[in-house]
Amino acid sequence: MSVRTVVDLGVLTLLCLLGVLGFETSFGEYDFLLAGLGGLLVGTGVVLAANALRLGLVVTVLAGIVGYFLLGTLFAMPGEGILAVLPSLRSLAGLAIGAVHGWADIVTLAAPVEAPYYMPVLPYVSTWLVALVGTLLVTRWLPRRPRTVWRSGVLLVGPIALYVVGILLGTDEAYLAAVRGISFAVVALVWLGWRSSGAERADAAGSARLLRGKLVGTAVVVVGAALVGALVGAAVAPPSSSRFVLRDEIEPPFDPLQFPSPLAGFRKYTKDLVDTTLFTVSGLQPGESIRMASMDSYDGKLWNVAGPEEAASGAAGFSLIGRTVPPPPLLTPSSMTEATVEIEKYSDVWLPFSGYPSRIDFQDGESRALAETVRYRPDSGTGVLTGGLESGFRFNVLSVQQASVSDDALADVPVAEIAQPSVQDLPDIVVAKAVEFSGEAETPIAKLRAIEQRLKTQGFLSHGLASDAVPSRAGHGADRMIELFTRTQMVGDQEQYASAMALMARDLGYPARVVMGFAPDIPDGGGTVGVVGDDVTAWVEIAFLGVGWVPFYPTPDQTDVPQDLTPKPKTEPQPQVRQPPRTDNRSDELLTAVETDDSDKDDRKPPFAIPGWVWAVTGIVGIPLLLLGVPLLAIAALKKRRRARRRGRGSGDRRVAGAWDELTDGYAELGFEVPRGRTRRQVALSLEGQLHEQGVGDSAPLHTDTGPVRAVEGSAAPGTAIRLVPIAAEIDAAVFGGDEVADESVSERWNEVEESLGIARRSAGRTRRMIARFRIRSQRDWRSVNVALPGRSGSAASAGMGTPADAAG
Structure with a gap:
């Protein structure tokens, strides 16, 4: 090397x-x-x-x-x-x-x-x-x-x-940033400056001058970069x-597991918020309920919304949505409901909907700004606002209701095949009760209705309040499911019964999920209704093929539990079940309200904020195109103007000399070395030699003074011999002949030059041709520094290359 x-x-x-x-x-x-x-x-x-x-x-x-x-x-x-x-x-x-x-x-x-x-x-x-x-x-x-x-x-x-x-x-x-940036710029610029090969062809004096110039330039670059980086950079650098x-700008996949399970906070509504107005809703019809979250993942402790790992294995995940909401993949629509929801004391992250939303409109500017962060899972009808809902938020929801299908219509309908996360640590008692409660029923709807009726008729309702006849422990983990079925009587509320039925349905191989929401009393004719904590409820949904998710309500209405049937605590040994190890970092307190972002409202993004990815694409693609496109267009315009001035301004001999300047500049822009301070014939011989060495045009031997005075022999196709010495001779004759040069002669000289350049460009290859189109005399300008002959007069240079004004273009 x-x-x-x-x-x-x-x-x-x-x-x-x-x-x-x-x-x-x-x-x-x-x-x-x-x-x-x-x-x-x-x-x-x-x-x-x-x-x-x-x-x-x-x-x-x-x-x-x-x-x-x-x-x-x-x-x-x-x-x-x-x-x-x-x-x-x-x-x-x-x-x-x-x-x-x-x-x-x-x-x-x-x-x-x-x-x-x-x-x-x-x-x-x-x-x-x-x-x-x-x-x-x-x-x-x-x-x-x-x-x-x-x-x-x-x-x-x-x-x-x-x-x-x-x-x-x-x-x-x-x-x-400053040290790395300045160092990078200095090294790159100094290296580019010293990378020039001009000194190899300069004489001793020219090489010495070039070396001194490079040393001075290097020092100026280093000092200038340090000053600019230290002073100007500190002033304009962004915080x-x-x-x-x-x-x-790029948000990670939404993980619902970062929030507590909605079902785990069920007792919060029935105990602490029983009479508190959570939100008001208008536009609902009697019998319609409000769904908050659908949970299809059970880990032995909690029902929860499937996380990204489980969603990747088959379940649909959450994605950002706009005003229009994607429809669920499995749905039999019946009616449309347009409701208006205004948040009061509700502070969770799960959006309350009626049915499956198809359009969401946030009313005020503050909530519209946060609408860009709404994520939605179409197959479950669950929406989430990661920053949490706050008092005063108001939005309209246009929803599609699932059609009510009779049991007779479902008698011959199988359940749908839907990928769901596997149930973990299912207690044996739940498996046994699923077989017992379903009895001898044969069809899926018959088995599910049998389970629903057994839970509804043999159980008792208790929220664990002081006013309830018997205590009822919160939770729906494996131990709570064992307790539900091993006590003398089943006692619990929607949290336990919905969890139990969903687990039994999953054990039978049916796609089941637990839905938590609210069931307020809607008066005839609709109107505005205040939803309170006492309206909270939970139910089970089973997917049937071609029909949709059919709801089941296994929670009993009976609250009077016979006292003599209530077992004494810890008088009988309970079956043991191995609990899964606690590997998550979630709080043990499952009833704690979801914490929301209490940051200053002024820190939120303004309405109609342009997404960050748009700025990223604009910066990565648009700015480079602008930085490259504008200079290239400017160069093309300057070259066009230069050519028009040379061909149309001045006397005939001056315009002929301009044709030679156009020729030398054109070859320099193609990457050829055009010596300065030489006669036109010497320049022509040098260029013909380079054409021959690089295989541009015909590879015939160099032209001599003998032969026809013609720039190009044969056709103008690539590979045609390019002869520049005759062009130089004719231009010398026109410039120094002393006679007035006719316009026809000027046009002929320009045509010969353009024909020569056209063949050279086509033969040089696409890359060199494209670069030459947006280049201005790079080789010629370097040669002007290194190869000017000492003591040569301006008249001699003018005789060889044309007038100084023309050479400057």
Whole structure:
């Protein structure tokens, strides 16, 4: 490798390290640096080894992928490997999963990110990819082409992307933002400045002047970057709270398990809020109830709404909704109900609906601002406002009611096949009672009605109040279900009976869920009704194929429990049941009211706030397009104006000289080296030599002064011989002939120039042609610094290249 290649690889590595340091705010420790350094070593080392073995591009890339998996365990997950070095199945899976899913995980997990185990793969795969592509460009692409600033700038794309990714995946607290930013800018700019190859063709005096200029320029860049970063950066840098990071804009999947089970707080309403008006509702018809939450997951302690892991296994999950609510997948609609709900003392997170909502309209501006955070699960008809409902919230709900279907119509209808979370720690007594209560019934509806009637007629209702005839313990875990069925009489309220019937139905293989809500007394004609805590209720719903979720109400109405039948406490041994270990961090106090966000209302998002992802897409896509598009359009307009001025302004000889300026500028923009301070014939010979070396146009030998004076021989198709010496001779004759140049001659010279440039552009390839379209004399301007001959007069330069004014364009 040459010294220049070693320097390029060193700069690439240093910039990647500055970029990967941005991951520090996400990981909190410096362990991720091992993975980042490992990715640099693997990506760079594989390409250098492939170059030594003279492997092709495809084989090199495949070798890079193999190296990624073979060495990734050592750098990213040593604890998962065999002897911390050799890859295992778990570490190989982590290297694949982390590269694909780790980007979503890191912005949805709280920092510092410590789990899942594959998270260190992110810095490893990032640096590996940048190093692999960058080393290929340094060793195989740059040496084969003229060294220009834009080609060197291609190497900066990877490190810049890595730097930006570290910012977006980080937190509000930046990690050494000023130091890293200034260092990155200084290294990149200085390297680009020294990357120029102009000094190789300059004489001793020109090389000395260029060296002094570069040293001065380097010092100016370093000092200027430090001053700008320290002074201006401190003044315009946004505060931490205003930093844009993806974890603040992308919300993790909603987990209902972060809130207490709605059914666990049942006794709160019957004891503490019995006469308290929770909310008012208008528009309901007699017999309609209000559903609050549907629970289909039972873990032996609680009925709860299925979490994201259980939802991924088949049940539908919660998602953000707008004004229009998606319909449930299983429903037989009957009537539409339009109700208005106004919150008073209700402070839970579960939205009260009548039926299955199809449209939700929040009335006031404050509640409309929070409507963007409403999440809804269509199959269960459950909505949640994560910030909690507050007094004064008002919204309209247009709902669809499930049609009431008779038992005779359901006699031959099977239950629906719906994926639900499995029931855990189901007591044996519940299984026995399911068989006993269903009796000899054969159809699902007959068995369910038999269970419902046995619970309703043989049990007694008690909320555990002091006024109740017998005590009734709260809860619906496995121990409470055992107590319900082993006492002399079944005693409980909707919480226990709905839980018991749902568990028995699940044991029989029927899709069942517990629904908690309210059943206020609706007067004839509707009107506004205040819903109080005493209106709380719970029931069971079973899904029937093609029909929908049919409700069952197993709670008895009888409250007078015979005293002589009430057992004495602890006089008989109770069957033992193994309880599941408590692995959650939820509070043991199940009756505690759900805490809501009491933060200042002024901190909430204003109405009609533009979602964060819109700003993210606009910033990532729109700003780069704007930064690139505007300069490119401006360059194209300037070049068009330059060409029109050269062709249409001045005398004939001046316009002919302008054609030569257009030719030299056009070839310089295509990447050819156009020497300055030479005669037109010398410039033409130099360009023809470069055309021949690069295979642009015909590969015929260089043109001599003999032969027809014609710019192009044959057709204008790619591969046609390009002859520039005749063009130079004709332009010299027109400029120095002393005669007035006719307009026809000017047009002919311009046509020859345009024909020559057209062939060169088509033969140079699509990439060079596109770049030349938005480029202004890059090679020509560099040559003007390095190759001007000492002592050459302005007249001589003018004789070779046209007037100074024309050359300036």
